[in-house]
Amino acid sequence: MDVMEAIRTRRSIRKFKNKPVEEEKLRMVLEAARLAPSWANLQCWRFVVVKNPEVRGKISNLSYVEAFFAPKGYKTNPAKKALAEAPVVIVACADSELSGELGEQHYYLTDIGIAAENLMLAAHAQGLGTVFVGVFDEEKVRDLLGIPATIRIVGLFPLGYPEGENKEGPSRKPLEEIVFEEKWR
Ligand SMILES: Cc1cc2nc3c(=O)[nH]c(=O)nc-3n(C[C@H](O)[C@H](O)[C@H](O)COP(=O)(O)O)c2cc1C
Numbered sequence: 001m002d003v004m005e006a007i008r009t010r011r012s013i014r015k016f017k018n019k020p021v022e023e024e025k026l027r028m029v030l031e032a033a034r035l036a037p038s039w040a041n042l043q044c045w046r047f048v049v050v051k052n053p054e055v056r057g058k059i060s061n062l063s064y065v066e067a068f069f070a071p072k073g074y075k076t077n078p079a080k081k082a083l084a085e086a087p088v089v090i091v092a093c094a095d096s097e098l099s100g101e102l103g104e105q106h107y108y109l110t111d112i113g114i115a116a117e118n119l120m121l122a123a124h125a126q127g128l129g130t131v132f133v134g135v136f137d138e139e140k141v142r143d144l145l146g147i148p149a150t151i152r153i154v155g156l157f158p159l160g161y162p163e164g165e166n167k168e169g170p171s172r173k174p175l176e177e178i179v180f181e182e183k184w185r
Contacts (some may be wrong), residue, residue: 001124003121006053006121006124006125007121009166010124011083011124011129011167011169012128012130012131012132013130013158013162014078014079014081014082015082015085015120015162015163016082016085016087016158016160016161016162016163017160017162018087019087019160019161019165020087021087021088021159021160021161025043026034026049026064026088026159028126029119029126029128029130029159030047030119030138031083031094032118032119032121032122032124033045033047033115033118033122035071036111036114036116036118037164038099038114039099039110040164042099042100042105042111043097043098043111044094044098044111044112044146045111045112045115046093046094047090047092048093048147049089049090049091050089050091050145051088051089052181053084054112055081055144056083056084056089056114056158059084059089059091059136059144060080060084061080062140062141063077063079063080063083063133063135063136063137063156064076064077064080064135065077065135065137069135077135077136079131079133079156081156082131082133082136082158083154083156085160086130086158086161088159089157089158089159090119090153090156090157090159091141091147091153091155091156091157092112092119092153092155092157093147093151093152093153093155094108094109094112095150096150096151096152097150104165108148108152109154112154116154116155116157123159127161127167127176128159128160128162129159129160129161130157130158130160131157131158132155133155133156133157133158136156138152138153141153163168
């Protein structure tokens with residue numbers, strides 16, 4: 001699968017088969033994240049790989065944040081079950097002090113975002129699925145996994161073999177709407 005095909009056909013996966021992920025495939029997914037570009041090549045990311053079903057269940061229960069979802073009318077995080085059901089959850093963390101900052105720009109978020117896309121594309125290219133879960137109780141996930149207070153948790157990635165067909169996902173805005181020639185319009 002070439003890069004453009006992987007980008008075009010990747011979807012957020014929230015339903016998984018009851019099938020383990022081979023170690024080589026998991027390693028390839030982490031390797032793709034490791035090779036991402038980062039601010040001054042400081043590689044502020046750290047990844048906690050969780051396979052223990054009990055711990056995954058606890059993480060799943062920490063993915064609903066009422067203050068975020070309730071006003072939007074959601075009863076739960078659409079990825080809540082995925083975190084319990086996928087055989088692996090990758091917890092993407094950042095040592096924010098190891099990345100750059102300029103005014104309000106916190107580059108650790110960019111660093112993790114790029115690594116996350118590498119991770120998601122590498123998963124998809126190997127027949128696996130995942131979804132970026134960005135809403136969760138950071139403090140409680142930190143306590144659960146023994147992550148130090150100086151480390152930010154940016155995303156949770158349930159990883160496994162997708163259950164069901166890879167349906168067409170939500171559409172994207174056309175280029176004409178998002179690209180401006182020469183000047184903002
Ligand atoms: C930063 C970020 C946070 C996200 N958080 C969640 C989340 O908490 N729960 C969820 O179900 N999906 C989450 N998503 C997935 C998006 O909803 C999804 O990528 C988007 O709807 C486009 O669908 P697609 O990935 O299938 O193309 C998140 C995506 C990003 C990039």
